[in-house]
Amino acid sequence: NAGVTQTPKFQVLKTGQSMTLQCAQDMNHEYMSWYRQDPGMGLRLIHYSVGAGITDQGEVPNGYNVSRSTTEDFPLRLLSAAPSQTSVYFCASSSPGRGHYEQYFGPGTRLTVT
């Protein structure tokens, strides 16, 4: 199993541009989440999904959209990039239905907005 994969690994955007960060998992996990990591802040939840077609906001959702059309994929869209969105983004998945409350993380996407 590849686990959780994310693309791209690095991205530079100009202010106002849009882009989609891709996330996929091959573990058949029902739950998926997006976090951002900033120095000294730990990880903060952006959006999450508890199944295909079901998404909800986390702690810092402004400026981001998500959708989940399949169990495997959970893309994160930046609508109009701002310098404040410069961060490292992590996708994660879990399967509480099978007793796996821990989250499995992807390798991250490092985004810089100029």
Place this chain on the structure above:
Amino acid sequence: AQSVTQLGSHVSVSEGALVLLRCNYSSSVPPYLFWYVQYPNQGLQLLLKYTSAATLVKGINGFEAEFKKSETSFHLTKPSAHMRDAAEYFCAVSETNSGYALNFGKGTSLLVTP
């Protein structure tokens, strides 16, 4: 909401010395607790987890943690530090034990000196 506090943003130990990283939690229900490790420019890897079973939890790489309800603590320890243990360590609690997201502490950077 459940939360965790990590005491000490930086901890330095000598190679071979005891490692102690502190984490205190706040929760209105019996919590599910986790420790993750992040090596430079990598994603988060699960070290160990507590989900209401044994209070002393053993993890990978020789780490263990003890859940102490009376002290609301879940400190991470390792008897003898190795150079390869240098990394960022995060304590996390499952949001309402639902499994869809974790609330992270701000992290503790462990430095191991020769």
